[in-house]
Amino acid sequence: MNRPAGTRRDRRAAERRGRRAEALAALWLQLTGWRILARRARTAAGELDLVARRGDVLAFIEVKERATVEAGLEAVGTRQRARLIRAGSLWRARRDDLARLQPRYDLMVIAPWRWPLHVTGAFDADAPGLRDLI
Incomplete structure (x- = not known):
């Protein structure tokens, strides 16, 4: 099946x-004291954008670049959240040296002319809704 060249070009962009x-x-995470353990880590459940550690916290971080912060906060749906949690669990299971760390699922939103927004515990069951941050 031939796809229009614009589609391929749009995907690459x-x-x-x-x-x-x-x-x-x-870079932002490193400047704020985080150590990046993995980028684009692949698991059977999917890819993790960033895995970082600071102190006793092991953060699995989904990165969204959008035109606005609001759009970035709304960009991760329920199915993707569940996939990210499964992927994080699988990645962590392969690393016995990190078993004692507290796992957390975060979101980083990158928007033009704004500082990166790091939403800690964005996908935790007891976290406030992302809409509450807008």
Whole structure:
């Protein structure tokens, strides 16, 4: 099946934007004391954008680059959240040295002309809704 060239080009551009957003998020995290353990970590459940550690916290971080912070906060649906939690559990299970750390699922939103927004515990059951942050 032949696809229009614009579609392929759009996918490549989105991929580049995603990689830049992840690099910016990783830099921001490092500047705030986090150690990046993995980028684009692959598991059977899917890919984790960033895995980082600070103190006793092991954070699995989904990075979203959007035109607005609001759009970034709304970009992760219920199915994707469940997939990220499964992927984080699988990744952590392969690392016995990290078993004692407290896992957490975070969201980083990258938007033009804004500081990166790091939402800690974004996918935890007891976390406030992301809409509450808007």
